Amino acid sequence: MKVTVDRERCCSSGMCALTAPKLFDQDDEDGRVVLLIAEPPEELHAAARKAESFCPCQVITVSDD
Amino acid sequence: MTETLPSEITLSARGSCPFDPPPEVTEQAKARPITPIRFPDGHIGQLITNYTLARAVLADPRFSARQELRHIPIPNRLADGEMGPADPGMFIRMDPPQHTRYRRLLTGQFTVRHMNLLVPRIERITAEHLDAMAEQGPPADLVKAFALPIPSLVICELLGVPYSDREVFQQHTSTMLRLDSTSQEVYGAIGKVNEYLDGLVEAKKASPAEDLLSGLITGGELNQEELVTIGFLLLVAGHETTANMLGLGSFALLSNPAQLAALRADPTLVDGAVEELLRYLSIIQIGIQRTALEDVDLDGHHFKKGDGVLISVPAANRDPERFEHPEQLNITRPNTGHLAFGHGVHQCLGQQLARIEMRVGYRALFERFPDLRLAIPADEVPMRSDMAIYGVHRLPVMWEEVRQ
Ligand code: HEM
Numbered sequence: 001m002k003v004t005v006d007r008e009r010c011c012s013s014g015m016c017a018l019t020a021p022k023l024f025d026q027d028d029e030d031g032r033v034v035l036l037i038a039e040p041p042e043e044l045h046a047a048a049r050k051a052e053s054f055c056p057c058q059v060i061t062v063s064d065d
Numbered sequence: 066m067t068e069t070l071p072s073e074i075t076l077s078a079r080g081s082c083p084f085d086p087p088p089e090v091t092e093q094a095k096a097r098p099i100t101p102i103r104f105p106d107g108h109i110g111q112l113i114t115n116y117t118l119a120r121a122v123l124a125d126p127r128f129s130a131r132q133e134l135r136h137i138p139i140p141n142r143l144a145d146g147e148m149g150p151a152d153p154g155m156f157i158r159m160d161p162p163q164h165t166r167y168r169r170l171l172t173g174q175f176t177v178r179h180m181n182l183l184v185p186r187i188e189r190i191t192a193e194h195l196d197a198m199a200e201q202g203p204p205a206d207l208v209k210a211f212a213l214p215i216p217s218l219v220i221c222e223l224l225g226v227p228y229s230d231r232e233v234f235q236q237h238t239s240t241m242l243r244l245d246s247t248s249q250e251v252y253g254a255i256g257k258v259n260e261y262l263d264g265l266v267e268a269k270k271a272s273p274a275e276d277l278l279s280g281l282i283t284g285g286e287l288n289q290e291e292l293v294t295i296g297f298l299l300l301v302a303g304h305e306t307t308a309n310m311l312g313l314g315s316f317a318l319l320s321n322p323a324q325l326a327a328l329r330a331d332p333t334l335v336d337g338a339v340e341e342l343l344r345y346l347s348i349i350q351i352g353i354q355r356t357a358l359e360d361v362d363l364d365g366h367h368f369k370k371g372d373g374v375l376i377s378v379p380a381a382n383r384d385p386e387r388f389e390h391p392e393q394l395n396i397t398r399p400n401t402g403h404l405a406f407g408h409g410v411h412q413c414l415g416q417q418l419a420r421i422e423m424r425v426g427y428r429a430l431f432e433r434f435p436d437l438r439l440a441i442p443a444d445e446v447p448m449r450s451d452m453a454i455y456g457v458h459r460l461p462v463m464w465e466e467v468r469q
Contacts, residue, residue, distance in 0.1 A: 011168065011172075011409075011412065012168070012169070012172030012173075012175075013413075013416065014175070014176055014177045014416070014417045015412075017176070017177040017178070018177050018417065018420075021177075025178075026176040026177060026178065027173075028173055028176070028178075028179075029173050030169045030172050031173050031174075031175065031176040032172070053402060054402050056124070056407070056408045056410070057124070057409065057410055057412075058124060
């Protein structure tokens with residue numbers, strides 16, 4: 001699994017950091033997403049998908065490979 | 066002819082269960098995902114009650130939040146042609162890139178991490194209010210003793226607004242949110258709060274402190290008018306919303322003893338309980354408004370340029386296609402993404418703060434008063450069907466036991 005984020009369009013809702021804190025953080029400046037793990041291990045896949053679906057600005061993309 | 070004209074739907078009149086969406090809205094939701102409605106100014110727009118469509122519209126930049134395009138869905142307010150563009154700083158009624166510029170100046174202050182740092186302080190404030198309530202003894206009005214003061218005090222501290230001045234903004238906020246207030250009364254109330262904040266911002270300019278407003282002042286990116294308007298938005302959005310969730314949420318838990326017992330047995334369920342109460346109660350009862358900037362086809366539905374679109378948050382959050390047995394309060398329901406905080410670029414800026422206030426608040430309340438119960442029959446609790454934000458006007462409660 002590969003996770004990518006588009007910081008440009010991020011609206012800093014914090015939903016990803018709330019839902020999958022092992023994968024996402026927010027920067028202190030303006031709260032935009034910081035991706036912690038781009039290729040998450042199996043046990044974090046569900047959390048990654050959830051964060052993708054919750055993101056209000058659809059800036060998280062999860063792809064299987 | 067009149068028969069085919071879309072009718073005006075009553076968006077706030079509740080039925081027998083005070084927690085269920087207005088029956089007229091539920092009826093439309095059962096029949097179709099989207100319904101033409103007539104706004105009070107005569108404009109024919111669309112009411113969205115379907116979860117998937119609601120989310121799609123809120124995420125779509127072709128639907129604008131700009132103030133000057135709105136048709137007010139509240140009778141009794143003169144609307145059309147009266148509203149100009151949003152005042153500088155009122156970013157909730159702007160589109161990107163104007164919206165983005167303002168929002169990004171604030172989002173660093175409302176991160177999950179930043180809000181978590183406030184937990185000990187919010188626990189203190191909550192404990193002090195519950196102490197005072199215990200001290201005074203039963204019965205108490207939970208709104209006055211608990212639901213309203215806690216979020217008010219928290220947002221005041223965060224912004225740097227003296228809590229002792231709360232009368233000024235609490236009273237005027239009430240006028241703004243009353244659905245039967247005229248436009249004139251609403252503008253009058255807004256003017257009064259702005260006048261107060263104008264003085265406060267001036268004072269802070271002279272001697273900045275360690276608070277959000279001072280930070281915005283010293284940041285140097287905003288002029289006086291913008292500072293006042295942003296202060297206004299945060300102050301009003303920051304206390305009435307959470308206050309009503311605390312009041313109405315407590316009422317809902319007291320009315321669902323099995324759910325409350327589960328929460329008491331396992332307080333770690335509180336995070337899920339907060340999400341479920343947000344979904345189940347959907348206090349933004351009138352809904353979220355957008356306007357189509359162009360002709361749009363979405364999921365097989367057509368929107369004409371200029372269409373006023375009202376997204377019914379209460380209906381979308383009860384969509385049976387998305388939520389199993391949506392009419393049931395179930396605090397262990399897996400979180401499937403409610404729309405109580407909206408969706409898209411305007412999704413609530415204060416949501417992480419609201420979550421923490423509710424988690425701390427419900428938990429402390431029911432731990433402290435293990436046999437808390439209503440002091441009047443449930444059907445006599447005065448509901449806020451007359452306000453833009455739903456909730457209880459008062460919630461008289463009783464108890465015998467107090468825990469430390
Ligand atoms: C349970 C409590 C709350 C609920 C249910 C709630 C609900 C909402 C909703 C539905 C929106 C989206 C409006 C739209 O799309 O047009 C919103 C936006 C907003 N909320 Fe909240 N809110 C709550 C608490 C708070 C708090 C505590 C604050 C302040 C600290 C706050 C500040 C804001 C602001 C500034 C916006 C505008 C964001 C933007 O336009 O980018 N809210 N809220």
